[in-house]
Amino acid sequence: MTSLDHGDTAHNKNPLNKKLQKILNPKFLSDIDTQDALLALSDFFPENNVRSRRKLRSDTELRGLRLNEEFLASLETVNSALEQLSVEVKSIDSCYKDMTARLGETRERCAEVLEQTATLQKEMQQVEKRSLLLDAFCHKFQLSSQETQLLEQADEVGPSFFQALRKVQHIHTDCQTLIRSSDLHVGLEIMESMAGIQERAYENLFRWCQRTCRSFTGEFPVFTHELKNALQIVSQREALRVYVLDDYVTTRRSSLVRSFIDSLTLGGPGGNPKPIEMHSHDPVRYASDLLGWLHQAMASENELLVALLLQDIPDSVVSVDKSEIPMLLNRICEGASHMVKVRLEQILSNVIDSMDLFRISNNIRFYQNVYHGFLGDNSELLKFVADMYELSLKLFAKHLNGHASKLLESVSEPPFDLEPTIQFTESLTLLRSILSLENTSVAPLEGNRPLLHTIYESLVAPLIEYATISASLDSTLSQAELLIYQINCCDRLHQGLALYYSTGEETGFEKLLVQLQTHQDRLIQEQASFFLSKAKLNIIHMHYLTADKSYEGALSLYSGLESDSLLQAILSLQQLLALPDQHPIPQLDCLRSKKIRDYILGSGMRLVCDFYTSLHSSISDPSNGYGDLKDKLHQPSEIEHLLL
Amino acid sequence: MGVGKSCLLHQFTERKFMSDCPHTIGVEFGTRIIEAGNQKIKLQIWDTAGQERFRAVTRSYYRGAAGALMVYDITRRNTYNHLSSWLTDARNLTNPNTVIFLIGNKTDLEAQREVTYEEAKQFADENGLLFMETSAKSGEKVEDAFVDTARKIHQNILDGSIEPNMADNGVTEKRDTLRPAPPNPPKESCSC
Ligand SMILES: Nc1nc2c(ncn2[C@@H]2O[C@H](COP(=O)(O)OP(=O)(O)OP(=O)(O)O)[C@@H](O)[C@H]2O)c(=O)[nH]1
Numbered sequence A: 001m002t003s004l005d006h007g008d009t010a011h012n013k014n015p016l017n018k019k020l021q022k023i024l025n026p027k028f029l030s031d032i033d034t035q036d037a038l039l040a041l042s043d044f045f046p047e048n049n050v051r052s053r054r055k056l057r058s059d060t061e062l063r064g065l066r067l068n069e070e071f072l073a074s075l076e077t078v079n080s081a082l083e084q085l086s087v088e089v090k091s092i093d094s095c096y097k098d099m100t101a102r103l104g105e106t107r108e109r110c111a112e113v114l115e116q117t118a119t120l121q122k123e124m125q126q127v128e129k130r131s132l133l134l135d136a137f138c139h140k141f142q143l144s145s146q147e148t149q150l151l152e153q154a155d156e157v158g159p160s161f162f163q164a165l166r167k168v169q170h171i172h173t174d175c176q177t178l179i180r181s182s183d184l185h186v187g188l189e190i191m192e193s194m195a196g197i198q199e200r201a202y203e204n205l206f207r208w209c210q211r212t213c214r215s216f217t218g219e220f221p222v223f224t225h226e227l228k229n230a231l232q233i234v235s236q237r238e239a240l241r242v243y244v245l246d247d248y249v250t251t252r253r254s255s256l257v258r259s260f261i262d263s264l265t266l267g268g269p270g271g272n273p274k275p276i277e278m279h280s281h282d283p284v285r286y287a288s289d290l291l292g293w294l295h296q297a298m299a300s301e302n303e304l305l306v307a308l309l310l311q312d313i314p315d316s317v318v319s320v321d322k323s324e325i326p327m328l329l330n331r332i333c334e335g336a337s338h339m340v341k342v343r344l345e346q347i348l349s350n351v352i353d354s355m356d357l358f359r360i361s362n363n364i365r366f367y368q369n370v371y372h373g374f375l376g377d378n379s380e381l382l383k384f385v386a387d388m389y390e391l392s393l394k395l396f397a398k399h400l401n402g403h404a405s406k407l408l409e410s411v412s413e414p415p416f417d418l419e420p421t422i423q424f425t426e427s428l429t430l431l432r433s434i435l436s437l438e439n440t441s442v443a444p445l446e447g448n449r450p451l452l453h454t455i456y457e458s459l460v461a462p463l464i465e466y467a468t469i470s471a472s473l474d475s476t477l478s479q480a481e482l483l484i485y486q487i488n489c490c491d492r493l494h495q496g497l498a499l500y501y502s503t504g505e506e507t508g509f510e511k512l513l514v515q516l517q518t519h520q521d522r523l524i525q526e527q528a529s530f531f532l533s534k535a536k537l538n539i540i541h542m543h544y545l546t547a548d549k550s551y552e553g554a555l556s557l558y559s560g561l562e563s564d565s566l567l568q569a570i571l572s573l574q575q576l577l578a579l580p581d582q583h584p585i586p587q588l589d590c591l592r593s594k595k596i597r598d599y600i601l602g603s604g605m606r607l608v609c610d611f612y613t614s615l616h617s618s619i620s621d622p623s624n625g626y627g628d629l630k631d632k633l634h635q636p637s638e639i640e641h642l643l644l
Numbered sequence B: 001m002g003v004g005k006s007c008l009l010h011q012f013t014e015r016k017f018m019s020d021c022p023h024t025i026g027v028e029f030g031t032r033i034i035e036a037g038n039q040k041i042k043l044q045i046w047d048t049a050g051q052e053r054f055r056a057v058t059r060s061y062y063r064g065a066a067g068a069l070m071v072y073d074i075t076r077r078n079t080y081n082h083l084s085s086w087l088t089d090a091r092n093l094t095n096p097n098t099v100i101f102l103i104g105n106k107t108d109l110e111a112q113r114e115v116t117y118e119e120a121k122q123f124a125d126e127n128g129l130l131f132m133e134t135s136a137k138s139g140e141k142v143e144d145a146f147v148d149t150a151r152k153i154h155q156n157i158l159d160g161s162i163e164p165n166m167a168d169n170g171v172t173e174k175r176d177t178l179r180p181a182p183p184n185p186p187k188e189s190c191s192c
């Protein structure tokens, strides 16, 4: 091939070469038409021979003819189809025209409809808006039927109840705005209906509170949040609050009475601790148990009232009146306290022993203070306790008076030793034990004026009287002995009582002190006169006192006060000075109290010394004309030294 | 001088110490609510006077008690020596299920101690008492003393040895609408 290519370029212009080229390189071989034709030819020209070559021409023509005939036939089919199409197109056309006409008509009508639709749509929007508004209004100004039912008929009260009730109240207030801003009529109508519902709700709530309160029969009821809340709301109607609390009080009162009866008659489980009544034979213990029981009950009930009315009250609408609690407490305790009262009265009137009576009386007084802490002033219960106390005092006074009149019926003479008599000492022991009971009791005597007064009037005063009467029975007694006896008696009394009349209150006890002092003053006088008469100075003393008042000349000229008389007396005084055991009144030893004894003697001698001093200065006064008598006398200071 | 009952109560209810507390006259009263488990228990506590002269009054307060705390002063042996007489009262005047707790108070004064822990513990064991030493001053164990007493009472109720709502046992069942189980408020008394 390479050589051919060479040849191609080298022998391009050679014609032979061209021919050769043509033969060697026939174009038709690459021509597609020719190939197709050859392919078609191969169908009916299977063999290349002369005969078939001759026949080829006619065959080809025949074939062409047949083809044309076939074509014609096909075209005829096409034509008929076209004709049919034309018919159909014509009918479509008429249809179309028809439709167009109809469409025209419809369009006209449609315009109307559209217009209507637009109007309707507008209306629809408005209606929807109104409906929304109405819904909002209803929501704001109406209750659901559920809520209404809850408020008016619910048996149980829970959070949803309060929520609904709050809503009613909101609606009610909102209505006021409504009335002001727009529809008076509607506003009033709703308000009216809300007021109705609220009223029925309150009624229902009130009944619920009542039921709940009536269920508090146990010892320690529990108050729910709901109850406190309900009570607060109900309290907006004062009357309803009163009713509910009445029910509460009644329930608690009977619960208290019941448990009191149990304590009285049953005691603890299996009778342990023993029932209170078991101790009714021991009046002090019995009274103490009764009063102590009431105290415990009162404290518990007080706690409950505080929990119900004061502690963590939700959004408190009613201002709390704290004075309400003592009042309610008083009423709750009424029943039980009445039972206590009846029993106390019975005990008091049956007590035989004065000391027991006194103990009980003291206990009552103690509880008077204790109860007062819970109930304040002016409560019925305290009045009853005060009555009991008064009764106990009265009975106690009666006991003491009985004792005193027995004492005064059989007064005996003073004993030889001038000590109090046995009866006196016995009564004194009673007095002592009463007063020393202070140590075993809970109510201090100090400051208890009525009691101290009773004790004075019924026991102390009769004892003083006893001493006086007793002393007067023995006419052989000297003045000094009488005084010593009475001082002994009064002093014994005084010893036991000193604590109780130092308070400055007037109880009568101070009279004892006055009495004692009077007796002592008189005995001091007695002592002084005793000494002076022993010293033979008593006559001189008498004259001296008289002269001192009415005489103005020289004393030595006064009858009885002459130098000689004085000298003699002074000599005997000087003798007496040397004998100190002769100075006191002999019976002074019978004074029980050394302190009083010393006091009487000292004060008596003080009087003597005072007289001596004054006498001495008169003698020393030259104008009295005693000359040198004074040189024979002791100095007053020497006498004082010897006598005091 | 008192053994410190009022101070213990004060410490328990107010969490404060009273350094110069006057003698109690008769009886006083305090309350506190404690929680045990998820129950609220209200304790009503009666503080009785220890002085002999009030005994006639204070005896009446054993009656309603579910528990009693009997207190002595560890720095004064004679307060300990008196225990048996108080115990007799406590036993005679309460019901058999009353929980009695022996308390030795004033442990802050360790240097002046006159009664050992062991000795008192033995006394407690012999008499079937619960025992604890406290200090009302420092507050040590005060809470435990009261709370343990309450727990013990509570336990007795669960065991059925105390039946709530009987008269005079100091325990009452209360029905709380929120909680179905019964919390129990014991009353307690202090003595000695
Ligand atoms: N150091 C110390 N002192 C205490 C403690 N407890 C109480 N006190 C003191 O002891 C004294 C008596 O305490 P109170 O609580 O009054 O005693 P009480 O037992 O109530 O006395 P009465 O009421 O008379 O029975 C007070 O001065 C207290 O300050 C304590 O734990 N430690």
Ligand SMILES: [Mg+2]
Pocket: B002, B005, B006, B007, B022, B023, B024, B047, B048, B049, B050
């Ligand atoms: Mg105390």
